[in-house]
């Protein structure tokens with residue numbers, strides 16, 4: 001095939017790489033000829049999906065020939081009541097990644113830039129450069145977003161600021177005070193995307209209260225995910241919360257039926273499954289302590305995390321340890337994509353999964 005076609009590629013796409021997802025269990029079982037594999041690679045909920053939401057699959061109606069509700073009315077109603085906002089404050093997406101992409105498409109083009117921390121969630125760069133814009137990366141402080149520094153880097157061209165709070169892959173968070181201070185200083189014409197995919201896991205008293213900021217800042221877009229605490233990563237649902245005129249703009253460029261009917265029905269139930277949410281938080285807090293202490297005792301340097309994962313480094317090369325662990329039936333995540341080649345990120349699993357991971361890593365260190 002002639003490569004002429006690639007000459008017309010939009011400039012920002014030239015130095016992008018496809019997002020590297022966590023390896024799947026089936027793939028690793030096949031490749032390494034293993035009987036059993038534990039996946040601690042994509043910050044999924046080790047307790048699985050909300051059991052109540054799973055009932056949707058057992059009671060599926062024979063109406064899959066009909067398009068889903070393009071407005072997502074029922075799901076938006078449940079989200080509105082959960083978040084204590086109005087329905088027109090909400091947009092639903094095919095994962096919260098879709099909301100990030102809509103924000104980029106709505107506000108970024110080749111003459112503009114976005115801002116995010118270095119070592120922040122990889123999708124910010126992808127959606128920025130796909131829209132033709134450039135990403136300004138701000139150095140971190142102790143692996144945390146240095147929001148005070150963000151202000152100094154805002155340029156005339158800057159139209160969007162992405163803040164993952166907590167951040168993936170570092171697990172760090174920013175306080176309500178820090179986010180509020182930033183918002184007060186950012187020009188009101190610059191969109192601030194506060195990505196709260198791991199919101200429910202955070203137990204810190206000073207953590208951001210995103211909804212409290214909504215009435216004060218029209219340039220704020222909060223995103224949340226059903227992929228993490230609700231255990232529904234595979235069905236792809238997320239949502240955005242913002243003032244109604246911003247939501248209306250994002251709705252103009254959204255695909256008509258972006259969230260399928262099964263996903264809408266399951267998410268509507270999952271968001272109210274308090275028992276599952278509480279169990280998941282409890283397990284995560286307990287196993288975080290356990291895993292963090294064990295890894296530290298092995299001499300590994302762990303970044304304190306408020307999410308459902310721990311990122312650590314030691315006397316190893318990330319990719320090599322990643323392959324070594326995979327051979328022993330444990331999938332984790334190397335962080336080359338985040339310019340953190342000497343780190344590994346591990347999702348906090350149930351106790352047996354964590355023990356399998358710990359015994360594999362002990363053998364390899």
Ligand SMILES: Cc1ncc(COP(=O)(O)O)c(C=O)c1O
Pocket residue numbers: 042043094095096097098121164166167168195197224225226227233236237238
């Ligand atoms: C910080 C952050 N934001 C957003 C997402 C996207 O989540 P989803 O598109 O599954 O809702 C992830 C997924 O890992 C994430 O880590």
